[in-house]
Amino acid sequence: MHITQELNKRLTEVGPGTPMGEVLRRYWIPACLSEEIPVADGAPVRVRLLGEDLVAFRDSANEIGLVEAYCAHRRAPLFYGRNEECGLRCVYHGWKFDTQGACVDMPSEPPFSKFRLRVAIKAYPTYEKGGVVWTYMGPTPEMPAPPDYEWLRVPETHLGVSKTGEHCNFLQGIEGGIDTAHSSFAHNNDITNKNLLRTLDPHPSLEVDVEPWGFRYGSIRNISDDQSYVRVYQYVMPFQQMRASLVDPEGNPQQMPALDGHMWVPIDDENTYVYNIKYCATDAVPMPRERFLASEKRNGRHPDDRIGGTYWLKRNPSNDYLIDREVQRTKTFTGIEGVNTQDYALQEGMGGIVRRDLEALGSTDRAIQSCRELLLQAADDVEAGRPPRGSEPESHRATRAGEMFIPRGVPWRDATKDLTEVVW
Template identity: 45%
Template sequence: MLSRKDNDMLTQVGPGTPMGELFRRFWLPALLEEELPEPDGAPVRLRLLGEDLVAFRDTSGRVGLVDAYCAHRRAGLYYGRNEENGLRCVYHGWKFDVEGRCVDMPSEPHETNYKDRVRITSYPTAIRGGVVWAYMGPEGTQGPLPEFEWSELPVAQRTATKRLQRCNWAQAVEGGIDSSHISFLHSRKEGTDSGPRNPYHQSDRHPVFEVSESEAGLVIAARRNAEPGHYYWRVTQFLLPFYTMIPPVGAFKESSREPYDGHAWVPIDDHTTWTWSFSASPARPYSDEERETRGGRKGFWGPVDEAYLPLLSADNDYGIDREKQRNDNFTGITGIPNQDAAVQESMGAVVDRSKENLGHSDRGIVNFRRLMLRLAKALAAGEVPEAARRGDLYRVRSASVVLPADVPVETGAAGLLKAAPAPADR
């Protein structure tokens, strides 16, 4: 459990909050590149860390991320004209470039230099891996982009998508690092056509956890009994400030060659989150079917509509089917993301952690909370996390592997947890 004071610190992400300031020291996934497909196209509304923003791609192809409101009388720039390397407010014609500078003020006398003294908030952006990244920290403090393996693979070997989640970022992350719930929430009745692909999750439902801190976050290893004299290890990476990496499901002894997935839980505000899903296939291109399954709007991480809003939500009880719950899967809800969202959103937008009763299986969650609170307090005292300054710390993978019982996971899985070296031409 957490005190209500610590729970507030963990969950509040707006400007000036300790956790919000910590997030602002990292590059954040802001948009899919497909949302800004062409120069001078329509602007896109977005909200990140409690701030209302507008993104646009200017005539030169640069992406601007600026305050959602004009500096004149706060009219919405979403309705603006994206033209000639700037976004022009339709109220009085004031125009702003991607750096937030007012470059035209046609409603004011031509001889005045007033426009040179007016600007709106803008944030640096970068594009990598089909994602528009944003840095919302103090000017001049940004480090390099995180060097996720998926973001540097060819297009044919990676996917990225997102969906809205109606709860705070922290309870979504805590679902991502909780390996024990897999044996229940995502389980299926034995003998069904779509039964569990991983037998160890069902044969041993009370995993033993080993949690260690890394320079980029946490390594959370869940140990289950396997064949005699062996353990099955499911090793999840939590990477600052809100990423998780999901171990491959099959080929337990060769999981470094299997496609793997990951998530980012990017706070929109204290009550809503963008759940990003990434996938990487380091050894081979995805088939068209795999690409649609992992990255399409109707695929595994969907279904979502054109605005990336889930079609299954609390409004329709996530499509729960009680007959299916009796005869097929544990929840009666179709799809792992929908099962996760159902339980995480059912806690309320911000769960009251002072009322919890945690057990051994929650070791990863306890360590996550302690780490985030410690780093937020350290930043308030002037200490910037090392991971915010070093993109290379993100060159890691998750792993699932069967090891002899006398082989420590940190030894037996070490090679599987390393991503390929950075491309020479990056």
């Protein structure tokens, strides 16, 4: 399918009333991390989501409010508000709002006034699970049950979740996530090592199966005369990808077999928060914090890699990601440190919204094509009053990624069946 400029807008614009914006508003999506509002009556945080400016706060009863960023009175920023006694109080004239957006106190009006009963601010429902505060921003009658991805059922001891800002449209991020071929190049971090699994065959063949949650695809690399290396990726609507980390870059078993994934959550059309997920494949080996942080370091998104007090990276477009041309000449393919930093350099460098009408897609872009088709189908569905694919938890509850070696010629779907059964 050729993506015209018109289709590109349909795929990428996320504000209220846009086709994709309306699709995304039919799913429960991440608003922020639990760690951003760690304690009852703590400081509220700014949340910009799908182009809307909001504020999140945890009230005295541990209820989480996600409300519009501006006070109903004269639009003062509620970010500066006082979070006290089950409500967020505007510091301009003291109006107070609860987690539902109702005005519960209006001290600038006389005590007998009923004015406050007619005043409210917009508030979205929230659901806290897996270290993430989720919200639903669509029409109430269409609200699905909360999400139930496998990683949301994993105990804290076996799960790590983080978040990183990326300066480009969310779809650019997804398309990197379901593009297995680039890991043979962009993520080749030792060009002197001829035994790296993904460089043994740099042109994987891709086979896509559309599923109730989105699709899965097998990427098959023929790594020797008799062996194939197959990776099963999951694309979970609308913006999640999962893959397995069961073997290391040379094909040896990982000490802690895990599943990895991301959700690319639009801040607005040209900015995205990437939620990074890592969970243990079984309950055999838990994931201590140090181990999670070591993996964050490898990916270039460790807390030390961030600009203080933010989720944005120090290696960014303003400094060309600190690319080291000597390292690029002698050691790594990109010369950029951090696996995800490599992704961001390429995806952000395409521009805020990449010109898809100018692309030349090849055989390894099959999954990307399928993703666009499913998202466009979802836009059609929502316009026609149908729920989009994958919004109900039944559709994604039993979805898991995998990777394994199989004899060449053996069908990958059968071979990976047990491996992709959920454990949690």
